[in-house]
Structure formats: C-alpha cells, structure tokens
Amino acid sequence: MKVGLYFGTFNPIHAGHLIIANHMAEYSDLDQVWLVVTPHNPHKKKSTLLDDHHRLQMVFLATENYTKLKPSDIEFRLPQPNYTVHTLAHLQEKFPTYEFSLIMGEDNLNSLHKWKNYEVIIQNHDIYVYPRLNSGETDPELMTHARIKHINAPILELSSTFIRDSIKEGKNVRPLLPGNVWEYVEHNLFYTK
Template sequence: MKIGLYFGTFNPIHVGHLIIANHMAENSDLEQIWMVVTPHNPLKKKNTLLDDYHRLQMVFLATESFPKIKPSDIEFKLPQPNYTVNTLAHLQEKFPQHEFALIMGEDNLNSLQKWKNYEVILQNHDIYVYPRLNSGEIDSQFINHSKIHRVGAPVIELSSTFIRESIKNNKNVVPMLPNKVWEYIDHNLFYKK
C-alpha cells in the first residue's frame, strides 16, 4: 500500500488540513493518508501548543469519518528532536509491506534542502506537493525531479494560528473546524487565554 504522510502540529486540525488530505487520497495514487501529529519539542517554549494527546485526539475526531485518512502518533515514540528522515526509516522498518511518501506544501519544498539528509529522503520516497500562495521561487533542483509530484489541490490559506487567535478573541470559528473538533476545543476551553 502506498501511504502519504502529512506531518503537522495540528494545533488544531482544521478543515483546510482535511481538504488537502482528502484531495490527496482521492486524486493521487496514494491509498491512505496518515496525519502524523508532531510532538512538542521539549527544547521549545510550550506557548500555545496543546498537549500531544489532545492534538492526537482532535485528529482522531476529525478523521474518523474518512476511511482513507488515519491519525498517527508514530513520532511520539521516537527520540527528540524528530527528523523526517529518521521517521521514514522507522516506518519503513516497522511496515516493510508499505511504501511511504511525503505530503507537503510548496513553502516546505522551498526549504527541503535544509532538511537533515534530504537527498536520502528524495532517493527513497516520493513527495507530493500542494500549492500555497506566496511560496516563493522553487529551487531548480526540485522543478523537474522524478520523485516530486505537484498535485493541483485547492489553495487553502487557513492557519491554526489564525484559529487560535480567533478563539482567544471570542470570534466564531465553527465553519473552520470539523464539528467534533470544535466541540472538543469548546468543552475543554482550549486556546481561550
């Protein structure tokens, strides 16, 4: 099975994440999308990042009615800080029957050459890139690369930061979140301060 890994803090997961994940599941050769919740980096200031398991629970709630989209806590069990190349190696070892690919926005593709062992990632894994506004100039080495697939997904400019700020300021964010995610946030009074 070919699985697309969509990494994020998902703080919180919102409809934009689901639109991209679902588009990849329905309009590419990826058979499943795993929403990989990135753990809190212990070296970084906690700030507004919710506990790992609250964010995982929100991803679970958001994806339970999408059979091709699954939550993943795989990085919770790996040494910190996490590097994508290490996560990919771990997954390939744990699930040798699957083929793993990355899903990223064009903005991340622009910084790919700064990633640890990015050449190893490109050698062994496909990368599915969705469009972003203002992503800047793509490095020429990535423009016609055989492992990089541009997917004409909808351009979604919705951010978790905007949602957190809106909640803090008592704005209505209900249309931006899956219903069960909004209920979970509201019930727990997350992002209020």
C-alpha cells in the same frame, strides 16, 4: 500500499488540513494518508501548543469518518528532537511492505534542502506537493525532480494560528473546524487564554 505522510502540529486540525489530506487520498495514487501529529519539542517553550494527546485526539475525531485518512502518533515514541528522515526509516522498518511518501506545501518544498539528510529522503521517497500562495522561489531542479509529484489541490490559506487567535478574541470559528473538533475545543476551553 502507498501511504502519504502529512506531518503537522495540528494545533488544532482544521478544515484546510482535511481538504488537503482528503484531496491527496482521492486524487493521487496514494491509498491512504496518515496525519502524523508532531510531538511537542521538550527543548522549546510550550507557548500555545496543546499537549500531544489532545492534538492526537482532535486528529482522531476529525478523521473518524474518512476511510482513507488515519491519525498517527508514530513520532511520539521516537527520540526527540526527531527528524523526518528518522521517522521514514522507522516506518519502513515497521511496515516493510508499505511505500511511504511525504505530503507538503510548495513553501516547505522550498526549504527541503535545509532538512537533515534531505538527499536520502528524495532518493527513497516520493514527495506529493500541493500549491500555496506566496510560496517563493523553488529550486528548478527540485520542481522537475522525478520524485516530486505536483498535485493540483485547492489553494487554502487557513492557519491554525489564525484559528487560535480568533478563539482568543472570542470570534466564532465553528465553520473552520470539523464539528466534533469544534465541540472538543469548546468543551475544553482550548486557546481562550
């Protein structure tokens, strides 16, 4: 089974995340996409990041009607701070018959060379890349690397920061969130302060 890992804080998960994840599941050779909720780094100021379990619950709610999309809390149980290379090694050990790949925007591909042991990642895992506006210059060697799979997904410029700021300002962002996620956010009064 080929599984794409889509990492994020998902604070909150929004329509853009779902569109990208579903596009990868439907229009690539991936069998499933796991939305991996990144835990709160205990060494960083909390700021607007909701507790891990609330963000995981929102991802669960958002994906419950998609058979190929799965929420994942795998990083919650790994030592912090955690690195993608460690998560991949842990998953490969736990699911030896699965083939894990990364899903990222072009903007993240541009900074891949700064990741811990990125050479190990790119040597052992495919990376599915979706387009972003203003993603900057990508290393030509990375653009043509055999492990990099460019997927012509919709270009979406929607951010969780924009949604949080809009909620704080009293704006109606209901169309930007899956319905049950909107209800969860509204019920819990998230991002209002």
